Amino acid sequence: MKVVLAQPRGFCAGVVRAIEIVERALAKHGAPVYVRHEIVHNRHVVETLKGKGAIFVEDVGEVPPGAVTVFSAHGVARSVEHAAAARGLRVLDATCPLVAKVHAQGTRYAAQGRTVVLIGHAGHPEVVGTLGRVPEPVHLVASVADVAALTVPDDAPVAYITQTTLSVDDTRAIIAALQARYADIVGPETRDICYATQNRQNSVRDLGRVADVILVVGANNSSNSNRLREIGSEFDIPSYLVADGDMLEADWVKDAEVVGVTAGASAPEVLVEDVIDALRRLRPVEVSTLPGIEETISFRLPAELADIGQ
Structure with missing residues (x-):
């Protein structure tokens, strides 16, 4: 055979960075280190980090006040940040920089007075986090049919952003449908997609x-x-x-x-x-x-962990 x-x-660079943040946090602070949501969506990775002393929770309310807490690579809503601050948690943010870039793009478009359309899958942690960071209203679409069903007026200034785990190919038809419906529309360049x-x-x-x-x-x-x-x-x-x-x-x-x-x-x-x-x-x-692209991209770690060995 x-x-x-x-x-x-x-592994992509965002995943490597997120896992390394948890490992270095454990090296610096000792166990336990709490992680909100699975750091990345892989059971083997999660179980390995559990074995090193990470504790995974779905709600920061489960974390003891003042504990070291890592936000997963998917990003979190501002409400999660506020809840963590209220508990005095020592937060390390492992949000993928490309996800953070989407958050910044959406916020910038909203500040320009544009209605933001997010292309993504309802319920995905990244989408939940993005919806909770970009100023409302944000409209979520997952298909060309969803674009046709939007209640945003055709002459409204619109901007689109995308879930990073969707590719240029995945979003092409939806973006084309948005551009066909809305004359005043902007969005990130395709090179900004993950x-x-x-x-x-x-x-x-x-x-x-x-x-x-x-x-x-x-x-x-x-x-x-x-x-x-x-x-x-x-x-x-x-x-x-x-x-x-x-x-x-x-x-x-x-x-x-x-x-x-x-x-x-x-x-x-x-x-x-x-x-x-x-x-x-x-x-x-x-x-x-097979021959293919050799990826050399890496993302910087939080400054407080940069000099910590694993």
Whole structure:
């Protein structure tokens, strides 16, 4: 069996930064360090950090007053910041800088008197955080049909922003529908959309040209991982989302000569290796990696953690 790995795959710079913030906070302050929401959407990452002394909560009201608390990579609403301040929490913000950039863009557009339209998935933590930071009203759309249903007058000044785990390809039709309806509309340049999301989607399309089956390593609640699986299916190739090697079913690959493997932006490489090991237990494998973009982007850590070893 040939196993072909996508390039790039797995951790993006925002995820690396978020995990490193928790690890360095533990090194500096000792356990426990509290984390609001899963630092990234991956059970393996969360369990590993729990083992080091991180405690995950969904509400800062669960955190003892004054405790060290990390906000997840997805970002939080201002109401969460205010609640943390009221409890005297020592906050380290692991919000992905690209998510923070979306917050700043939305706030700037609102200050210009524009009605802001957020392209994203209702209920996703990043969307919840963005809706809670950009001054109201903000209208959430997830499809072209949602654009048609907007109650914003056609002659209103409008601006759009996007959830970072959506790619240029994911948002193209919705942006076109917005531009067709609203003459006075602005939005970020396409290069402002998350590079990692687009790169991983492009790389799974490359897999689709050579693989008989595609395995996407990632969590069920990971938006970008689910989208990678969907893209594989768009090639009419059986595509499966697996958290690790234990989820692999032999029937999926029994007739496959080439198995493509990729990973969502919050999935560590150790889980990719786990899936390869599971394939190897079925029959001998030959592993190769497709040519692709080598990502070199990194994001600065909070100043108070910059000189702390892990």
